[in-house]
Amino acid sequence: MNKFTTAVLATIALTGPAAAADLLSKKSPPAPVMAVSPWDFAAGGKLMSDYNFRGISQSDRNPSTTAYGEVRYNFSDNYQMYAGAQGYSVKLPTSPSMELDLFAGVRPVYGALSFDIGVMQYVYPGESKTVAPFNTDMTEVYGKASYAINDMFTVGANLFYTPDWLGTGSTGTYASATAKVTLPHNFALSGEVGQYWLGKANTGFSTYDYTYWNAGASYTYKLATLDLRYHDTTLTKTECANMAGNRKWCGQAYIATLSFDITGKDIK
Numbered sequence: 001m002n003k004f005t006t007a008v009l010a011t012i013a014l015t016g017p018a019a020a021a022d023l024l025s026k027k028s029p030p031a032p033v034m035a036v037s038p039w040d041f042a043a044g045g046k047l048m049s050d051y052n053f054r055g056i057s058q059s060d061r062n063p064s065t066t067a068y069g070e071v072r073y074n075f076s077d078n079y080q081m082y083a084g085a086q087g088y089s090v091k092l093p094t095s096p097s098m099e100l101d102l103f104a105g106v107r108p109v110y111g112a113l114s115f116d117i118g119v120m121q122y123v124y125p126g127e128s129k130t131v132a133p134f135n136t137d138m139t140e141v142y143g144k145a146s147y148a149i150n151d152m153f154t155v156g157a158n159l160f161y162t163p164d165w166l167g168t169g170s171t172g173t174y175a176s177a178t179a180k181v182t183l184p185h186n187f188a189l190s191g192e193v194g195q196y197w198l199g200k201a202n203t204g205f206s207t208y209d210y211t212y213w214n215a216g217a218s219y220t221y222k223l224a225t226l227d228l229r230y231h232d233t234t235l236t237k238t239e240c241a242n243m244a245g246n247r248k249w250c251g252q253a254y255i256a257t258l259s260f261d262i263t264g265k266d267i268k
Contacts, residue, residue, distance in 0.1 A: 038073055038074045038075065039071070039072070039073055039074075039264075040071075040072040040073075040074060040263060040264040040265070041069070041070060041071050041072060041263065041264050042068075042069075042070040042072065042084075042261065042262070042263045042264075043067075043068065043069045043070070043261075043262055043263075044067070044068060044259060044260050044261035044262060045065065045066060045067035045068070045259070045260055046065065046066045046067075046257055046258065046259040046260075047063070047065055047257070047258045047259075048063060048064045048065070048066070048255060048256075048257045049063055049255050049256045049257070050062065050063070050064065050253055050255045051064035051066070051088055051089070051090060052214075052231050052253055052255055054174060054194065054196060054212050055196075055210070055212035055213075055214075055231055055232065055233035055235070055250060056233070056235075056240070056244050056249050056250050057244075057246075057248075057249040057250075057253065058088065058090045058091070058092060058099065059089065059090055059091050060091040060246065060249070061248065061249070061253070062091060064088060064089045064090065065088075065089050066086060066087060066088045066089070067086070067087060068084060068085065068086035068087075069084055069085060069086075070082055070083070070084030071083055071084060077109075078108065078109040078110070079106070079107070079108050079109070080106065080107040081104075081105075081106050081107075082104065082105060082106075082107065082118075083103070083104035083105075084102075084103055084104075085100065085101065085102050085103070086100075086101045086103070087099065087100050087101075088100075088101075090124075092124070092245070093131045093132070093245035093246075094124065094127040094128050094129075094131050094132050094136055095126070095127065095128045095131070096124035096125055096126050096127045096136075097125050097126040098124075098125065099122065099123070099124055100122075100123040100124075100125065101120055101121070101122055101123070102120070102121040102123065103118055103119065103120045103121070104118055104119060105117050105118020105119065105142075106118065112147055112148040112149070113145065113146075113147050114145070114146050114147075114148075115143070115144065115145050116142075116143070116144040116145075117142070117143045117144075118141070118142055119139065119140070119141050119142070120139070120140045120141075120142060121137070121138075121139050121140075122137060122138050122139075122140065123137050124136050124137055131245075132167070132203075132205075133203075134167040134168070134203055135167045136166040136167045137167060138162050138164055138165060138166055138167060138172075139162060139163075139164070140160050140161065140162040140172075141160070141161055141162075142158070142159065142160045142161075143158070143159045144156065144157070144158045144159075145157050145158075146178070151182065152181060152182050152183075153179075153180070153181060153182075154179070154180045154182070155177070155178065155179050155180075156177070156178040156179070156180075157175070157176070157177055157178070158174075158175065158176045158177075158178065158194070159173075159174070159175050160172075160173070160174040160175075161173050161174075165198055165199075165201075165207070167203075168201035168202070168203050168205040168207065169201050169202035169203055170198050170199040170200060170201040170202075170205070170207045171197075171198070171199035172196070172197070172198050172199070173196070173197045174194055174195070174196045174197075175194060175195055176192050176193060176194025176195070176212075177192070177193055177194075178190065178191070178192045179191055186219055186220045186221065187217065187218070187219050188217065188218045188219075188220070189215075189216075189217050190215070190216060190217075190218070191213070191214060191215035191216070192212075192213060192214050192215075193211070193212075193213045194211070194212045194213070195209070195210075195211050195212075196209060196210050196211075196212060197209050205243075206239075206242035206243050207243060208235060208239045208242075208243055210233050210234045210235045210239070210250075211233065211234045212231070212232075212233045212234075213231075213232060213233075214229050214230060214231045214232075215229065215230055216228050216229030216230060217229075223260055223261060223262055223266065224258065224259070224260050225257075225258070225259045225260075225261070226256070226257070226258050227256070227257040227258075227259070228254070228255075228256050228257075229254070229255050229256075229257070230252070230253070230254055230255075231252070231253040231254075231255060232251065232252045232253070233250050233251070235250040235251075237250075237251070
């Protein structure tokens with residue numbers, strides 16, 4: 001080995017580690033963190049063979065449609081505030097053009113336990129005063145809770161209260177328990193049992209306490225859900241006619257519902 005070759009090898013041996021250390025010290029700048037907006041939304045609609053509200057048909061046992069929109073603000077992953085509106089096609093004794101529900105509330109989450117606390121305003125525009133001289137709009141406060149026992153089983157409880165049920169002067173309290181079983185391949189079974197307590201109306205309108213229940217199965221594909229459900233109440237036909245205006249609105253009902261729901265996360 002000549003002197004030139006020896007000098008070159010010595011230079012590489014001395015400068016190589018230093019050059020490597022220098023390269024390691026020059027790290028690339030971190031990638032910028034994308035800001036996540038706290039705002040979100042939800043929207044959707046339903047096609048129903050009958051619009052059933054707590055066991056009583058609101059569409060004279062005929063098909064009905066509904067659509068809703070909701071704006072959400074996420075203070076954190078565990079606390080959300082929301083407000084929205086939902087409209088239904090209805091066929092009621094007072095002949096309103098629709099049912100419009102305006103709502104707002106908060107949704108706290110504590111691990112597997114979720115809450116939904118809010119207020120709902122039911123509006124029935126264009127009502128005829130020949131059937132009921134009073135306005136049937138009403139305000140209702142509500143609280144809902146659900147607990148995910150595991151990935152398969154979820155149970156819940158609901159409580160709704162109005163100081164003036166459908167403008168009759170009667171108080172209305174509805175409490176129910178729910179259960180859902182999530183099955184493979186996007187199938188689910190669910191049900192609800194509830195009790196409605198209605199006070200004495202000061203308008204001469206008849207009110208009755210009653211029990212309501214439903215049970216059904218659903219299948220979800222992407223943004224669409226098909227639900228087949230059985231509904232029933234303990235109201236007699238006479239009680240149903242006096243309170244709801246039609247004796248056939250409160251009995252057994254088998255209802256099919258096709259719903260579509262989307263959130264901001266679905267289009268990102």
